[in-house]
Amino acid sequence: PTRRQTAPGLRARKGGEPIVMLTSYHAHTAAMIDRHCDAILVGDSLGNVMHGFETTVPVTLDMMILHGRAVMRGSRQALVVVDMPFGCYEASKEEAFHAAARLLKETGCGAVKLEGGVRMAETVRFLCERGIPVMGHIGLTPQSINTLGSFRAQGRQADSWAPIENDARAIAEAGAFAVVIEAVAEPLARKITQEVAIPTIGIGASAACDGQVLVLEDMLGLSPKVPKFVRRYGNLGQAIEDAVTAFAADVRSRGFPAAEHVYGMEREG
Numbered sequence: 001p002t003r004r005q006t007a008p009g010l011r012a013r014k015g016g017e018p019i020v021m022l023t024s025y026h027a028h029t030a031a032m033i034d035r036h037c038d039a040i041l042v043g044d045s046l047g048n049v050m051h052g053f054e055t056t057v058p059v060t061l062d063m064m065i066l067h068g069r070a071v072m073r074g075s076r077q078a079l080v081v082v083d084m085p086f087g088c089y090e091a092s093k094e095e096a097f098h099a100a101a102r103l104l105k106e107t108g109c110g111a112v113k114l115e116g117g118v119r120m121a122e123t124v125r126f127l128c129e130r131g132i133p134v135m136g137h138i139g140l141t142p143q144s145i146n147t148l149g150s151f152r153a154q155g156r157q158a159d160s161w162a163p164i165e166n167d168a169r170a171i172a173e174a175g176a177f178a179v180v181i182e183a184v185a186e187p188l189a190r191k192i193t194q195e196v197a198i199p200t201i202g203i204g205a206s207a208a209c210d211g212q213v214l215v216l217e218d219m220l221g222l223s224p225k226v227p228k229f230v231r232r233y234g235n236l237g238q239a240i241e242d243a244v245t246a247f248a249a250d251v252r253s254r255g256f257p258a259a260e261h262v263y264g265m266e267r268e269g
């Protein structure tokens, strides 16, 4: 089997060929992404996409482990990054270490991702110094929806830049190997990308970033509602609905199954 991409390997690509990442929560999509991308994110967006939650807040560590294992089984060369879910890492760096260690040990993934900048820097350093590669996530941080009030792009007023820049710097200096920047105004994303020594992976943060990530179901046209920053590369929602409609009609008309789908008797002596 091919050796997997590593966190230090991706870290070394700062300013080079753009890093390509997509989300996956299951084995078959992981295998397809694995053939074309550098990294696979087992995002806590699985709470919305796979489980029908309205936010990522209810997602548990056990859910991340279950989906992380499926993605590891389906892939072989990409770096698999698993999100740390809300509630398992904020209270203390020790708690964060135990949760992150479970993700590495029980899924075999190569890195974890957590949300937050300055406030999480000490934790990021604690994990990195103890053998756990960390990807940061700043700008719009969906796990904070209950204190934010709404999902809105960040850094669109000049006087709002400083805290976001500080977040990026703190995470980079704490030892993260890369940082996701979500829903941030283009000039700020560009400035941060120039300022920090680690690759920035943008989602709604412009082409100025060192890489890009999207939620797979969003770009496939499977999600009912998507943010402005998504480009649709497929219309699987319609394709699935058409297929289901045709199946239902065939069953009702007894057009399916046909002769070629039916088992006859084995030939006797």
Ligand code: KIV
Binding pocket: 023, 041, 042, 043, 044, 045, 046, 083, 137, 180, 182, 203, 213, 214, 215
């Ligand atoms: O959970 C997720 O899918 C993410 C990406 C949107 C970056 O964190």
Ligand code: NA
Binding pocket: 043, 044, 045, 056, 083
């Ligand atoms: Na996430």
